[in-house]
Amino acid sequence: MNTLKNLFLDQLGEMYAAEQQIAWALPRIIHSAQNERLQDDLQAELYETRGHAARVAKVFACFSAQPAAPRSNAVIAGLLTETDTMITDFGSSPAIDAVIIASLQKIEHYEMATYGCLRDWARLLGNTEAERQLQRILNEEKAVDHRLTERSRHGNISALEEAETTVLSNSRN
Numbered sequence: 001m002n003t004l005k006n007l008f009l010d011q012l013g014e015m016y017a018a019e020q021q022i023a024w025a026l027p028r029i030i031h032s033a034q035n036e037r038l039q040d041d042l043q044a045e046l047y048e049t050r051g052h053a054a055r056v057a058k059v060f061a062c063f064s065a066q067p068a069a070p071r072s073n074a075v076i077a078g079l080l081t082e083t084d085t086m087i088t089d090f091g092s093s094p095a096i097d098a099v100i101i102a103s104l105q106k107i108e109h110y111e112m113a114t115y116g117c118l119r120d121w122a123r124l125l126g127n128t129e130a131e132r133q134l135q136r137i138l139n140e141e142k143a144v145d146h147r148l149t150e151r152s153r154h155g156n157i158s159a160l161e162e163a164e165t166t167v168l169s170n171s172r173n
Contacts, residue, residue, distance in 0.1 A: 008121045009065055012056060015114055018073040019053035022107065025080045029104070032087045035097050038151055045104075045144055052137050059122070062130040079107050101152045108145040115141060 026046040033039045060067050083103035090099045119134035 004121060005063070005125055008118065008125060009060070009063065011114060011118060011121075012059060013068045013071070014073050015111070015118065016053060016056045016060075016067045017071050018076040018111065018114075019049055019056060021073060021076045021080060023049045023053065025083070029083065029087070029100055032091065033097055033100050034094075035151075038097050038100065041147055041151060042100075042104075048140055048144070052140070055133050055137055059118075059130045059133050062122075062127050062133070063125075075110055076107065079103065079110065082106075098152065101148050105145060105148050105152075108141055108148065111141045112138060112145065 023046060026042060026049065030039050030042045030046065033042060057067055083100070086099045086103060087096065090096045093099075115134055115138040119131055119138055122128075122130035122134055
């Protein structure tokens with residue numbers, strides 16, 4: 001039977017898989033970043049992402065359920081594939097950090113949308129502990145998005161300045 005609780009548990013499973021996929025991909029993304037502060041931010045995000053997977057497992061327990069065997073979240077898989085392609089294409093470019101930030105913000109926005117729905121559904125299902133855990137994850141995802149936005153403002157200017165310097169240098173040769 002298709003119920004809100006079934007939808008909730010299905011989407012919660014999607015996010016459990018998503019957090020695991022993101023945690024698996026972040027080390028190579030961190031390695032591709034040029035800016036040390038961005039690398040530090042991403043390292044913190046990796047730690048937080050691992051915590052989110054554990055917290056999602058707690059939300060399952062709030063419903064006397066267990067996370068299904070890990071499966072792939074198709075949306076995250078697509079966004080991570082796009083990220084890998086762009087990192088390959090821009091790997092030595094001054095814009096690589098901008099690529100990484102934009103890619104991760106796409107992922108953050110997907111997570112924020114899904115966790116917002118899950119939080120609301122937990123409330124409708126009358127599970128205040130699940131609602132609280134999901135709100136905490138949502139707040140952390142919003143904070144990451146904010147940090148990435150701030151890093152983007154500085155990183156994009158740096159990438160533009162580096163590109164302009166390279167163009168001027170090459171035109172003189």
